[in-house]
Amino acid sequence: MTVLVEQPELELEVVEKKVDVEENELLLDGGFVVPETNSFGQTFRDYNAESERQMSVEQFYRTNHINQTYDFVKRMREDYGKLNRVEMSIWECCELLNEFVDESDPDLDEPQIEHLLQTAEAIRKDYPNEDWLHLTGLIHDLGKVLLHPSFGALPQWAVVGDTFPVGCAFDESIVHHKYFKENPDYYNSAYNTKYGVYSEGCGLNNVMMSWGHDDYMYLVAKENKSTLPSAGLFIIRYHSFYALHRAGAYEHLMNEEDVENLKWLKIFNKYDLYSKSKVRIDVEKVKPYYLSLIKKYFPEKLKW
Ligand SMILES: [Fe+2]
Ligand SMILES: [Fe+2]
Numbered sequence: 001m002t003v004l005v006e007q008p009e010l011e012l013e014v015v016e017k018k019v020d021v022e023e024n025e026l027l028l029d030g031g032f033v034v035p036e037t038n039s040f041g042q043t044f045r046d047y048n049a050e051s052e053r054q055m056s057v058e059q060f061y062r063t064n065h066i067n068q069t070y071d072f073v074k075r076m077r078e079d080y081g082k083l084n085r086v087e088m089s090i091w092e093c094c095e096l097l098n099e100f101v102d103e104s105d106p107d108l109d110e111p112q113i114e115h116l117l118q119t120a121e122a123i124r125k126d127y128p129n130e131d132w133l134h135l136t137g138l139i140h141d142l143g144k145v146l147l148h149p150s151f152g153a154l155p156q157w158a159v160v161g162d163t164f165p166v167g168c169a170f171d172e173s174i175v176h177h178k179y180f181k182e183n184p185d186y187y188n189s190a191y192n193t194k195y196g197v198y199s200e201g202c203g204l205n206n207v208m209m210s211w212g213h214d215d216y217m218y219l220v221a222k223e224n225k226s227t228l229p230s231a232g233l234f235i236i237r238y239h240s241f242y243a244l245h246r247a248g249a250y251e252h253l254m255n256e257e258d259v260e261n262l263k264w265l266k267i268f269n270k271y272d273l274y275s276k277s278k279v280r281i282d283v284e285k286v287k288p289y290y291l292s293l294i295k296k297y298f299p300e301k302l303k304w
Contacts, residue, residue: 060157064158065176093302114280138290145213146159167191168194195252202253
């Protein structure tokens with residue numbers, strides 16, 4: 001099934017350059033200790049090393065901020081929430097995603113499956129008893145299959161990048177906030193106030209987030225009745241929500257459960273970045289362990 005998404009020329013250009021700006025560590029550095037250099041000998045997230053690439057990131061966010069409206073997110077959630085595209089296991093999805101290498105991510109020169117396993121294995125080392133967190137590390141980015149033709153080959157701006165709530169005012173801590181002035185919701189009085197369509201402490205699970213791999217994987221896990229604890233689902237859905245976990249914005253929408261889950265998300269995010277250093281993983285060696293976790297927390301086949 002193909003999903004029609006309006007594609008201005010600007011965005012096609014970004015897609016061609018394959019800019020992956022999933023996390024935005026350069027602009028929103030949280031200050032935790034990470035290895036000083038990546039596998040290319042450059043500092044992490046050093047987009048300044050290549051000003052052309054930095055331009056592309058800015059263009060990426062402009063397109064993202066213009067197009068991620070309340071109506072757009074609602075349509076995508078309704079459409080993808082049907083989960084009528086593919087049936088496959090979690091591991092099959094890891095392999096499918098492995099076809100994509102993030103050529104443009106300045107910190108990654110390995111297939112996605114290595115990033116996923118590096119994240120999971122790094123967490124496992126420090127939190128050996130939290131098996132749900134190991135599995136969350138493995139699956140947190142699987143929603144990137146939205147880039148694949150079987151999933152509508154969505155443009156990058158609708159798959160990766162920092163995420164943020166729609167339906168209420170865009171917080172100024174969101175990267176390249178100025179481009180929201182070109183988003184129609186910015187002028188809609190139903191959506192441009194502090195609470196917008198939400199209310200104090202309503203809980204983040206009642207808040208619509210900009211559409212991308214995070215929200216999609218959350219829908220897949222939830223609708224397929226994963227038994228992951230709520231902190232795992234929280235990490236999957238909000239791991240790119242930097243305005244929340246780096247800047248502390250939108251706390252007025254959180255409930256008590258969100259406050260607890262946010263602690264785990266902050267732990268998780270250290271590993272998501274740290275794991276992009278060159279620690280090679282023997283996939284075949286660790287595979288049986290992760291297959292056992294998948295079996296524990298997911299049905300054999302999932303609807304996607
Ligand atoms: Fe991600
Ligand atoms: Fe990631």
